Amino acid sequence: MVTADWLDIGRLNEIPVRGSRTVQVPGGEEIAIFRTGDNRVFALVNRCPHKAGQLSQGIVHGHSVACPLHNWTIALATGEAQGEDKGCTPVVPVRVDAGRVLIARAAAIAVAA
Amino acid sequence: MDIRAQEFGTGEAAAGSRQHLVVIGNGMAGCRAIEELLARDPGRYRVTIVGAEPHVNYNRIMLSPVLAGEKTFDEIVINDRAWYDDNRIDLITSDAAEAIDRDAKTVRLGSGRIIAYDKLLIATGSNPFIIPVPGHTLPGVISFRDMNDVGSMLSAAEQGGDAVVIGGGLLGLEAAHGLNLRGMKVTVIHLMPTLMERQLDEAAGWLLKHALEGRGQTILTGADTAEIVGDGKVEGVRLKDGTLIPASIVVMAVGIRPSVALAKQAGLAVGRGIQVDDHMVTSDPDVLAVGECVEHDGQVYGLVAPLWDMCRALADGLTERHTGYKGSVTSTKLKVSGIDVFSAGDFAGGAGAEDIVLRDASRGVYKRVVVANDRLIGAVLYGDTADGGWYFDLMKKGEDVSSFRDMLIFGQSYALGGGQADPKAAVAALSDDAEICGCNGVSKGKVVASIEGGACTLDAVRAICKASASCGSCTGLVETLLAVTLGDDYSGERTTKTMCKCTSFGHDEVRKAIVERGLKEIPEVMQEMSWSTPDGCSSCRPALNYYLLCAWPGEYRDDQQSRFVNERMHANIQKDGTYSVVPRMWGGITNPRELRAIADVVEKYNAPMVKVTGGQRLDIFGIKKDDLPAVWADLNAAGMVSGHAYGKALRTVKTCVGSEWCRFGTQDSTGLGIQLERMSWGSWMPHKFKIAVSGCPRNCAEATIKDFGVICVDSGYELLVGGNGGIKLRGTELLCKVATEQQALDHCAAFIQLYREEARYLDRTAPWIERVGIDYVRQRIVDDEVGREALTARFLYSQSFMQDDPWEKRAAGAERELHSPMGIFQPIALAAE
Ligand code: SRM
Ligand SMILES: Cc1cc2nc3c(=O)[nH]c(=O)nc-3n(C[C@H](O)[C@H](O)[C@H](O)COP(=O)(O)OP(=O)(O)OC[C@H]3O[C@@H](n4cnc5c(N)ncnc54)[C@H](O)[C@@H]3O)c2cc1C
Ligand code: SF4
Ligand code: FES
Secondary structure (H helix, E strand, C coil): CCCCCEEEEEEHHHCCCCEEEEEECCCCCCEEEEECCCCCEEEEECCCCCCCCCHHHCEEECCEEECCCCCCEEECCCCEECCCCCCECCECCEEEECCEEEEEHHHHHHHHC | CHHHHHHHHCHHHHHCCCEEEEEECCCHHHHHHHHHHHHHCCCCEEEEEECCCCCCCECHHHHHHHHHCCCCHHHHECCCHHHHHHCCCEEECCCCEEEEECCCCEEEECCCCEEECCEEEECCCEEECCCCCCCCCCCCEEECCCHHHHHHHHHHHHCCCEEEEECCCHHHHHHHHHHHHCCCEEEEECCCCCCCCCCCCHHHHHHHHHHHHHCCCEEECCCCEEEEECCCCCCEEEECCCCEEECCEEEECCCEEECCHHHHHCCCCECCCEEECCCCECCCCCEEECCCCEEECCECCCCHHHHHHHHHHHHHHHCCCCCCCCCCCCEEECCECCECEEEEECCCCCCCCEEEEEEECCCCEEEEEEEECCEEEEEEEECCCCCHHHHHHHHHHCCECHHHHHHHHHCHHHHHCCCCCCHHHHHHCCCCCCEEECCCCEEHHHHHHHHHCCCCCHHHHHHHHCCCCCCCCCHHHHHHHHHHHHHHHCCCCCCCCCCCCCCCCCHHHHHHHHHHCCCCCHHHHHHHCCCCCCCCCCCHHHHHHHHHHHHCCCCCCCCHHHCCHHHHHCCEECCCCCEEECECCHHHCCCHHHHHHHHHHHHHCCCCEEEECCCCCEEEEEECCCCHHHHHHHHHHCCCCECCCCCCEEEEEEECCHHHCCCCCCCCHHHHHHHHHHHHCCCECCCCEEEEEECCCCCCCCHHHCCEEEEEECCEEEEEECCECCCCCECCEEEEEECCHHHHHHHHHHHHHHHHHHCCCCCCHHHHHHHHCHHHHHHHHHHCHHHHHHHHHHHHHHHHHHCCCHHHHHHCCCCHHHHCCCEECCHHHHHHC
């Protein structure tokens, strides 16, 4: 259901499987929306905790994304760097309803601004 | 008839001491609710059930076996006439309720009859969703919801011919299966890239597709219906890409919508479904609702298990036992005979969620369970679903699985059998005649006997009893047997390095299997070679994608999602997220038109820098990803194509001026360089590949540190290979000397193809040649003339599919979404609304 708390950002099908699209927040940080091989959707601020690589451009595998700049692996559910690497990217609550992708408005404003 | 009308007409009087409960919907939930109620307090309510269908209560989920001819209607009846009579339930069939008057507490039926109620139960189920494409109302477009639909399908199937099923979910696949068994030629059209994507992951979806195709169905994934065509009746379906599929019937199975029209009209609270509380009471205390038509706690359900829970809570509520419904966890099983699929729970995980994957290619089994915080939270099973119930149970109970976590994937009997917390025990527990190697029919007993007879390495076992010597998918099992049999004496040696943590095979083994066993898709390789992750990782996916496109030119469809960003975007990502763009400059030669176009692009898109590269061309920096298609369009207009500065592909061909101008030049090095570049551009390779041609041994083009270098001399051309100017400097070695330009081109093509076919992904030519030896390369390219010609021919064949400019396609609008955001979110404007 679309309510004032959830923002409809488009159809799930607009995001490639094992891929990502972005949502721009003018004056704030871009949000990356990921779709995994088993059709789950996650959203993170589009910024690697290492050196700000655009996570949306990485390879999505399992429930992780490999950063395109130096190949850190970031867990999509928590935004945390995996393995030896340390760091965390803010998570934006996201859900899919009737094929539409919705992100939490307040969280989106908070993390992105 | 008259008596009834009278009786119903005067609700109050007829009710006597018992309240009158009227149920709308003679389906699965409506009748189950009454069964539950009768079990608790048979005398409490007088019950009337109103049904739109002409039948008694039957098991809707068994319509699939009826369609498939495995069951008759009589066999799927849940409650026959006698049940209604014995329990003094008034059943009204073939008469749909049309309106509810909540003030008068009556229901009006289609026949005009009015029925008074004290309590009303709405159990109207769902309506099939019909996509409103042109032609959706043509005769021959059928949904799959009730016995009437099955009847329509069966009479169509009698004529034979073609059927199209739109929707590759549970319902669509069961319809397709039934029609297929009834002799129709079936095509399934599914919008998503994998079948049953809501329940299955990519790996299981792929296996399912493969199995259904094996039964003669055509499965089109990623296919979007544009219209249903036909003159007066269905004749075919046209897809958005223009394909026309002939069909005499079209079954639409794209989804269901809770049937809420009656409730809405009566002014009840309705969201996606009729909103109910934990006791299935709607916004009106005298009206209840149950089944697929309801929305509880924001959820609607499309499976029967939740209905059973709802009906229990409802009957408890009606008899003053307040247990309440708390929502349901659901699992799915596909009812297609011979294909076992099970899925339950959630695969998304969260912090610390971990996948455990087991694949057994010889049995066609894929199992994946997801564990988080020591609890099982999701499972997908394909091919062997025996443990589905057990997993589902663990999930619902939220049981701690840490004590048998290692054994979980082997199923209940191993995990709970004797408390061995060691995966090896599962193998050790196999009986002696259990088959280990399906290809060569080798039993466990034989493998153990060979190990005891002295075969203490994998290779030795392969040599002696042939286990794991063919397809290799039992390698893991054989290794476990080595470990179990030899104990501490087994070093666990594996001579080859594995590709990545997802597999126990090395690059060469995987490549060999792809070619020899004709594996043609990434999920197929993963299944056949027992990948331990559901969809690989950022190391193996790009490698597999390359191996497949190298092995099956023209056939394999490149997987964009398995490519590193630069190859997906056809430009090099920079540390600030912008891209650099390097157009090809054939042999390092340019002209005013190209230079002008580059200058214009730099100005028009405010590129902060343009630089002469070390590869004899120009690099434009700082282009935004949204601008890339426009930049490429402008460069294309001046005749320039992608320079592949971003790819594991041919990069530059550096040349010197050569005999055309230089006083020392012996041959036309520039011309040969351009010919080499024209021949080999566009080809994907294990790593980047660089060529240079110098006009004399002074070597101004630095040909001796290139993957393929040519030094021109008076008598011909010295061909050099395996040079590298990068991290580890390596000079080339001489491959051979040839007399003509054509020979130089042919040898170059053969060399590239040998490298493409045999080097490991991300090996440049230098480390590859150091591994295999220059003598081997000379033998293949120089000594074996026939072999060389075949390599050249294979390279040129592959090139016939590769040489179109990726920029041109993008500039023309292909994959637009890669270059633009999905949306722009204006927090300020929204906050103000
Ligand atoms: C632009 C350029 C530098 C320049 O300003 O001249 C360049 C730039 C990069 N080089 Fe290079 N290399 C460039 C010529 C070279 C050369 C010189 C040559 O080709 O004659 C070499 C040494 C020769 C060789 O490759 O053997 C060279 C050896 C490398 C290496 C080390 C390769 C190795 O095998 O050790 C890397 C790293 C890698 O590929 O993994 C690299 C990687 C890179 C990357 C792609 C780094 C990256 O991944 O982002 C740089 C991309 C910049 C960009 O966005 O365009 N670049 N790089 C040159 C582009 C040539 C072209 O027109 O396409
Ligand atoms: C082919 C098929 C296969 C399935 N397989 C499975 C499976 O394997 N596992 C699983 O869990 N689920 C399966 N399902 C789903 C399952 O059948 C439903 O979840 C279940 O039937 C829902 O029960 P219900 O009572 O809410 O709706 P229904 O069973 O649809 O009952 C609703 C009844 O109400 C009647 N009705 C509607 N409006 C009115 C009105 N105004 N007046 C009078 N009567 C009305 C309808 O005619 C219908 O008879 C399958 C469904 C189908 C169609
Ligand atoms: S030498 Fe290093 S810094 Fe310079 S372009 Fe090459 S990779 Fe980048
Ligand atoms: S910026 Fe992401 S790994 Fe370096």
